Amino acid sequence: MREITHGDMHAAACVLLTCPCGDWPQVMAGLLADAHSADCYRKHSGRVHPRLGNGTLMAVALARAPDAAASRARPSAPRYQQALACVLSALELWRAARQG
Template sequence: MMREITHGDICAAARVLMARPRDSWPRVMAALLAHAHCADCYRKRCGKVHPQLGNGTLMAAALACHPVACPRPSDRAYLDAIGAAIGAVLDWRAGRRRPVLRVLDRRINGAQARKRDI
């Protein structure tokens, strides 16, 4: 499991979603979560931050994807993106991951984890 999810992680992921078409949000979130998980496994095993995937937080994975600037908290699109990010985290925690991204769980070294999936 990746590192604990914080409010900042959710906000950073939502800002990444806002830069993408809505129909891609589930795929983008699944990739962000998988990358954070792989990076955390690498960090635990090797004792250092993964060179491409970061420190194992959702925020590190999101910030690597150049999120949009922080919008107003009342922005409807931002609230929708926060809802989508929370839903994806809940699905991830419940084990409802996309099958193709389960492969990334096995590729802990990160060499095969592709940033272009995001």
């Protein structure tokens, strides 16, 4: 997966906001797996993955829910903050699993 930016985290959080809270860990696991796959494809082929994009979390989030990242999610909204916390937690777990 490519370097994570604030935009990536925001896009992923916006995707989570379209799902029930109980589904968030599984949705994040899928987003991270797809971003990793797309990045591997990009590195191997030298081209952007046709469905998943360039290997960024944002590209995968936009592919999964194109309208979600354009939402007007407010950073001060508690549900957005919970979604962002889930994104950060999932990133930490994903990185730990890859390093372990």
